[in-house]
Amino acid sequence: MDLKNNFLKKTGFNWGLPLVIFLLIAFLPLYGSSYNVTLFIYFLLYMTLAVAWTIFSGATGYISLATAAFYGLGIYAAALFGESMPFIFVIFIGGAASFVLAFLVGALTLRLKGIFFAMFTFGLVLLMKEVLYWWELTIESVRGYFVVSYSNNAIFYYLLGLLLVTIIVAYAMSKSKYGLALKSIGENEEAADHIGVNVTLVKITTFAISATFMGAAGVIMASKLTYIDPVIAFNPMMSFSPALMATFGGMGNLYGPVIGAVIFTYLQEILTTGTLKSYYMLIFGSILVVTIMYLPRGILGLFQQLWNRFRRVKSAPTSRG
Amino acid sequence: MHLLQGDKVTVNFGGLVAVSEVDFYTDTGEILGLIGPNGAGKTTLFNLISAAIKPRSGSITFKGKNITGMKPYQVCRMGMSRTFQTVKVFGNMSVLDNVRLASLFGNPQKPSESEATREASELLEFIGLSKDAYLSASELTLANQKRLEMARALAAKPELLLLDELMAGLNQTEVSDAMEDIRQVRDRGVTIIMIEHVMKAIMSICDRIIVLNYGKKIAEGTPEEIVKSKTVIEVYLGE
Numbered sequence: 001m002d003l004k005n006n007f008l009k010k011t012g013f014n015w016g017l018p019l020v021i022f023l024l025i026a027f028l029p030l031y032g033s034s035y036n037v038t039l040f041i042y043f044l045l046y047m048t049l050a051v052a053w054t055i056f057s058g059a060t061g062y063i064s065l066a067t068a069a070f071y072g073l074g075i076y077a078a079a080l081f082g083e084s085m086p087f088i089f090v091i092f093i094g095g096a097a098s099f100v101l102a103f104l105v106g107a108l109t110l111r112l113k114g115i116f117f118a119m120f121t122f123g124l125v126l127l128m129k130e131v132l133y134w135w136e137l138t139i140e141s142v143r144g145y146f147v148v149s150y151s152n153n154a155i156f157y158y159l160l161g162l163l164l165v166t167i168i169v170a171y172a173m174s175k176s177k178y179g180l181a182l183k184s185i186g187e188n189e190e191a192a193d194h195i196g197v198n199v200t201l202v203k204i205t206t207f208a209i210s211a212t213f214m215g216a217a218g219v220i221m222a223s224k225l226t227y228i229d230p231v232i233a234f235n236p237m238m239s240f241s242p243a244l245m246a247t248f249g250g251m252g253n254l255y256g257p258v259i260g261a262v263i264f265t266y267l268q269e270i271l272t273t274g275t276l277k278s279y280y281m282l283i284f285g286s287i288l289v290v291t292i293m294y295l296p297r298g299i300l301g302l303f304q305q306l307w308n309r310f311r312r313v314k315s316a317p318t319s320r321g
Numbered sequence: 322m323h324l325l326q327g328d329k330v331t332v333n334f335g336g337l338v339a340v341s342e343v344d345f346y347t348d349t350g351e352i353l354g355l356i357g358p359n360g361a362g363k364t365t366l367f368n369l370i371s372a373a374i375k376p377r378s379g380s381i382t383f384k385g386k387n388i389t390g391m392k393p394y395q396v397c398r399m400g401m402s403r404t405f406q407t408v409k410v411f412g413n414m415s416v417l418d419n420v421r422l423a424s425l426f427g428n429p430q431k432p433s434e435s436e437a438t439r440e441a442s443e444l445l446e447f448i449g450l451s452k453d454a455y456l457s458a459s460e461l462t463l464a465n466q467k468r469l470e471m472a473r474a475l476a477a478k479p480e481l482l483l484l485d486e487l488m489a490g491l492n493q494t495e496v497s498d499a500m501e502d503i504r505q506v507r508d509r510g511v512t513i514i515m516i517e518h519v520m521k522a523i524m525s526i527c528d529r530i531i532v533l534n535y536g537k538k539i540a541e542g543t544p545e546e547i548v549k550s551k552t553v554i555e556v557y558l559g560e
Contacts, residue, residue, distance in 0.1 A: 177426070180418060193394050195477055
């Protein structure tokens with residue numbers, strides 16, 4: 001009995017369910033409506049961004065609001081190289097460019113702590129938007145670019161592939177010794193430094209890896225936009241949304257950001273298309289405040305807590321007071 | 322050549338000279354005590370030795386190499402590790418992971434994951450925390466968190482171990498246990514510098530003692546010499 005339970009726990013529960021869900025999603029374009037494919041494009045996009053954000057910010061506790069900067073850089077990579085190269089190369093270029101930018105920015109800013117780091121990373125988004133805007137207007141005398149379009153199904157599968165890679169990398173990192181080092185940095189940076197962790201290098205590299213996936217996601221989504229300019233590419237909401245989704249879902253494991261992304265993407269879809277259009281930002285903000293104040297470990301942490309309490313009551317009603 | 326040597330080490334925070342032209346050394350195998358009133362600069366000196374802060378002037382050499390300007394993680398990988406005055410364990414990580422991490426990153430021999438796990442388990446056994454290996458570090462008592470910090474520091478395979486008030490806040494039994502631990506660590510070939518206010522402990526286990534006051538070294542010698550020193554009695558020990 002115990003053996004069977006363990007077996008279920010080890011194989012069925014941990015891998016079976018995600019696999020079934022993954023297969024259901026993977027074949028969606030074959031049986032779903034085109035509306036559903038479009039909706040799932042956004043599910044996949046935000047899951048990727050939320051998981052990528054968690055790779056760095058979840059473990060270290062450094063709140064990065066630079067997501068939109070890397071995402072926007074990916075969009076611009078698509079606009080500049082999309083016509084001359086195969087799409088998959090462009091995705092790599094967008095990812096690599098974001099990696100390099102994040103590495104440089106990280107080297108400059110990761111000595112900042114708390115709110116200062118968050119502010120600087122958000123400043124990066126605005127800086128890139130303004131600089132590109134100025135560049136296009138005064139140097140190139142153009143406004144925006146056209147981007148090569150791809151079908152929704154193609155975008156869907158590229159995103160699905162990217163999400164898969166992002167999750168695998170995030171999972172492998174969290175299980176490796178570098179995952180352990182990242183966690184120790186989040187707990188106590190000084191102590192981590194004194195027991196041999198090259199704190200700066202670990203932080204910067206992880207920040208850059210996390211940015212790579214954001215850049216790649218930008219490349220893929222650009223082909224849905226056809227026309228882009230700095231205002232479209234560097235949308236501040238792309239910084240806030242993934243951070244909120246991951247925080248709301250909980251960052252203890254990778255289910256958290258995935259669940260958070262699904263809930264908020266769906267919420268966004270209902271609220272911005274229905275009659276409640278103008279309330280979206282209000283609800284979005286309220287949930288953010290409540291999450292930060294009352295759910296430090298996210299919705300998943302809340303469920304875990306309730307589940308533990310339930311199990312404890314069930315299995316040992318008298319042993320604990 | 323001394324294992325660790327400091328020459329005219331000085332550092333100031335704004336106008337306050339926290340450590341002023343202090344010379345010190347320690348030799349392999351000894352236990353060196355560092356005592357003095359609160360604010361004398363003891364922890365600052367530890368921060369200088371472990372490269373957490375840079376001296377304004379003077380130099381510190383460890384194993385014959387100048388370590389001024391190095392980073393803490395580099396000094397750690399050279400074979401020096403420390404504990405903290407206020408415990409800094411990784412509270413949400415397991416006790417085992419706390420120690421494993423130090424073995425993986427601090428030990429210059431770069432052990433594999435399985436070697437690190439084995440070494441961490443051995444250290445927990447040695448320090449008496451085996452049964453708590455899978456608890457979160459924050460669930461331990463203060464005394465055990467201090468033990469954990471020592472195990473974590475030892476996992477980096479140090480030649481020199483800095484213990485910052487390991488016994489502060491511990492009761493009589495725990496102090497005796499900690500003294501026993503320190504002796505055993507020394508018997509493993511680790512040189513120790515310890516900051517301590519518990520005089521009984523300092524006097525019975527240290528081979529040599531340095532006394533700091535207002536950032537200056539005011540006395541240095543064996544425990545017998547220190548308890549007899551007029552200056553030390555005046556500023557610190559009392560009549």
